[in-house]
Amino acid sequence: MGSRKSLAAVVVGREQPWQVVEIDVSPPAAGEVLVEWAAAGLCHSDEHFRSGDRVGPGTDAAVYPMLGGHEAAGVVAEVGPGVTRFAVGDRVCASFSPTCGHCRYCVSGRGSLCNGNKDFMSRGQLADGEYRHHLDGEPLYLMAKLGTFAERTVVSDRSLLPIPDDLPFPAACLISCGVATGWGSAVETAGTRPGDIVVVVGCGGLGAAAVQGARNAGAAAIVAVEPFATRRDRAKTFGATHTAAAVADARSIVDELTWGQGADRVILTPSVVTPAILHDGLAITGKDGVLVVTGMGPFGETPVPLDIGAFALFSKQIRGSLFGGLDPRAAVPRLAELYRRGLLDIDSMITTYPLADINAALADQLEGRNVRGVLTMNGPR
Ligand SMILES: [Zn+2]
Ligand SMILES: [Zn+2]
Structure with missing residues (x-):
């Protein structure tokens, strides 16, 4: 043709x-x-x-x-x-x-x-x-x-x-990037375990899926950080137990939830990851905690103020995540099944x-x- x-x-x-x-x-x-x-x-x-x-x-x-x-x-x-x-x-x-x-x-x-x-x-x-x-x-x-x-x-x-025949196109569409990336960031890259205190920074498509992933993985509390009030409210319907408008505001919530220890997993899914978000995210990450960088930053190198001692002294980790650390060929049927069973909205x-x-x-x-x-x-x- x-x-x-x-x-x-x-x-x-x-x-x-x-x-x-x-x-x-x-x-x-x-x-x-x-x-x-x-x-x-x-x-x-x-x-x-x-x-x-x-x-x-x-x-x-x-x-x-x-x-x-x-x-x-x-x-x-x-x-x-x-x-x-x-x-x-x-x-x-x-x-x-x-x-x-x-x-x-x-x-x-x-x-x-x-x-x-x-x-x-x-x-x-x-x-x-x-x-x-x-x-x-x-x-x-x-x-x-x-x-x-x-x-x-x-x-x-x-x-x-x-994609499976029964998967509607709009749902399949989101699974192809945003849902897999967000869900995988919480479940695979962050390695959320039952009982964890999880913070998700940025609750657009990626963050809404990350909140659901953390809930699927058994998080005890999920703090959704999001500047827009409408999205904070939506995050609660996806499983967030607490919300805050900025990472700095989440600090007191995390301190209260963890007796000052810091979060087990912090997942950065804002539209743009700035040096301030990376800095503040690491600050609320607890000992042996994992900070996942899923959102993109601006082009090129950007200086980021970090407490380098926190890595050795407190075993903190920063992990990058592409496609939520999932394998695309395996992820699509897996996420489709969660969707089909009502476990992923x-x-x-x-x-x-x-x-x-x-x-x-x-x-x-x-x-x-x-x-x-x-x-x-x-x-x-
Ligand atoms: Zn995308
Ligand atoms: Zn290959």
């Missing part, structure tokens, strides 16, 4: 609003799949690239115009030569971190760190570095080689994961918007009026 048209949300430059435009999509090449997206979530990783705070100085020309989106679910509409993992009609979700299935990370349950994904934020298709998506003849940069803020895009089969996290309303969805997200905005396309249901 020849090239197709697609409505798509594109940003033409740093700090510009999203524009919903018609783009041209070329047919899938070897190892590629054309996906009709049904639902695409607004993750803050896209916002880092729209605002430009994760775009390196002097590299704007390599990023814009950009087709955003990397958290999504949809249906396979066409497969390129050599694709055996997927067939037309298969329900899939995106995997922003492509997995090859055979490198040392993939075969040891750490697929989100796959050696094949080291260029996943670069230009061009994963398969061959060429371009299949154009706006008025100009090649588009695709977020995480997915570009899911569109009715359809062509992606590598390594950037897709199968994804539906209450979602506010849906038509693709055309992406800027309203983003404004609601940045101003705390939703937990996670999900764009719905007019295609597969």
Whole structure:
């Protein structure tokens, strides 16, 4: 089949609003799949690239115009030569971190760190570095080689994961990034154990899932730290036992809960991790406690004031977390089962918007009026 048209949300430059435009999509090449997206979530990783705070100085020309989106679910509409993992009609979700299935990370349950994904934020298709998506003849940069803020895009089969037939697209969409990342940050990376005192800093999509993960893992108390009152209230419905507007305000709550010992697990899931949040997070982490850094910081190196002695004297740990430390291929069915059994409430996290309303969805997200905005396309249901 020849090239197709697609409505798509594109940003033409740093700090510009999203524009919903018609783009041209070329047919899938070897190892590629054309996906009709049904639902695409607004993750803050896209916002880092729209605002430009994760775009390196002097590299704007390599990023814009950009087709955003990397958290999504949809249906396979066409497969390129050599694709055996997927067939037309298969329900899939995106995997922003492509997995090859055979490198040392993939075969040891750490697929989100796959050696094949080291260029996943670069230009061009994963398969061959060429371009299949154009706006008025100009090649588009695709977020995480997915570009899911569109009715359809062509992606590598390594950037897709199968989803169960009974999993609704919006829930599958969140599992593909935000829910897995947040839930895994609490359960896998932080290693929350029954009876732990857990603090979750930032209660958007990642934090709401982290709170639920901590609850699943048996935390005795969960302190949700979030500047927006509406999200603090929502965090309670997901399992938070206490709330605070800032990390400094959480200190007295944690002291009271732990007789001054500090929290067992502190999980940083704000939209931007600042040096102050890292500093304050480590300060409320207790002896042998774990501070998990899941949210992104600004581009490049940032000086952070830390009490270095706290690592040796109190055995404090700081751990980074990509995709919640989960293996993408194993995580999707596992999280789908928790959702199916009512142990993971994804539906209450979602506010849906038509693709055309992406800027309203983003404004609601940045101003705390939703937990996670999900764009719905007019295609597969
Ligand atoms: Zn994401
Ligand atoms: Zn791999």
